[in-house]
Amino acid sequence: VDPARRALTAYFFDVGQGDATLLAGPDCTIVIDAGRHDRNDVVPLLRSAGVQSIDLLIGTHPHADHIGQFPQILEAFAVREVWMSGESHTSRTFERALDATLSSGAAYHEPRAGESYRIGSVLVEVLHPAELSGDFNDSSVGVRISFGQVALVFTGDAERHAEHQMIARGHALSAQILQLGHHGSRTSSTPEFLHAVRPEVAIYSAGEGNSYGHPHDEVLQRLSQMGIPVLGTDRHGTIRVTTDGSQFQIATERGVLMASPPREPVYSR
Ligand SMILES: [Zn+2]
Ligand SMILES: [Zn+2]
Numbered sequence: 001v002d003p004a005r006r007a008l009t010a011y012f013f014d015v016g017q018g019d020a021t022l023l024a025g026p027d028c029t030i031v032i033d034a035g036r037h038d039r040n041d042v043v044p045l046l047r048s049a050g051v052q053s054i055d056l057l058i059g060t061h062p063h064a065d066h067i068g069q070f071p072q073i074l075e076a077f078a079v080r081e082v083w084m085s086g087e088s089h090t091s092r093t094f095e096r097a098l099d100a101t102l103s104s105g106a107a108y109h110e111p112r113a114g115e116s117y118r119i120g121s122v123l124v125e126v127l128h129p130a131e132l133s134g135d136f137n138d139s140s141v142g143v144r145i146s147f148g149q150v151a152l153v154f155t156g157d158a159e160r161h162a163e164h165q166m167i168a169r170g171h172a173l174s175a176q177i178l179q180l181g182h183h184g185s186r187t188s189s190t191p192e193f194l195h196a197v198r199p200e201v202a203i204y205s206a207g208e209g210n211s212y213g214h215p216h217d218e219v220l221q222r223l224s225q226m227g228i229p230v231l232g233t234d235r236h237g238t239i240r241v242t243t244d245g246s247q248f249q250i251a252t253e254r255g256v257l258m259a260s261p262p263r264e265p266v267y268s269r
Pocket of ligand 2: 061136
């Protein structure tokens with residue numbers, strides 16, 4: 001048996017100021033967010049990662065840096081099921097994403113906190129939202145994805161209010177890998193949330209030199225005080241986390257390697 005096939009690999013793609021993450025397991029393929037509306041990079045990235053079909057495509061919320069390339073993805077791959085928060089935007093980008101979903105033949109679901117699904121050997125627990133608030137970011141679909149003993153948490157662009165709700169509802173939030181909410185914005189990653197997740201590594205997706213200043217210094221300082229290493233797609237390019245269900249390794253496009261338990265990063269040429 002090819003050992004690589006017994007693993008789950010998470011690819012935090014470098015897609016500029018947006019989000020697109022692939023979870024490629026031995027028997028399931030999940031894509032969380034679809035990159036920016038003004039780029040065309042996600043399908044080639046998924047193809048180069050070996051994706052042939054997608055079991056679950058999640059659009060965490062209707063902003064154009066998260067659902068931008070829904071049409072291209074749904075055109076290029078057979079997608080079994082699509083999840084969206086249920087918030088609807090008046091933008092053309094959202095309309096196109098919804099139209100592409102409806103005409104693709106994929107099943108469609110608006111997940112709510114507390115649901116959980118086993119997709120092949122991966123467990124998907126829905127952390128958020130419990131109900132819609134009308135605030136696109138704060139109603140982002142949040143999920144905890146686990147493979148064996150290793151878990152990853154994704155919260156889209158959820159901000160502090162949503163983080164407090166996830167804690168208050170008593171979800172198991174602990175995870176080795178946390179994708180920092182809202183591209184590392186100071187409006188997310190509260191100390192309480194970071195303590196609840198207790199990640200060994202934090203990863204954010206942001207574009208180099210983006211106009212929002214993501215990731216914000218406050219968040220980076222908070223993580224540094226907690227001793228949590230941070231990797232970002234702006235500095236490291238695409239970040240790849242591979243786990244066999246008990247250990248994990250991280251490799252990035254620009255040469256930083258890290259293995260669990262976290263050690264000093266090893267810089268390779
Ligand atoms: Zn965003
Ligand atoms: Zn957003």
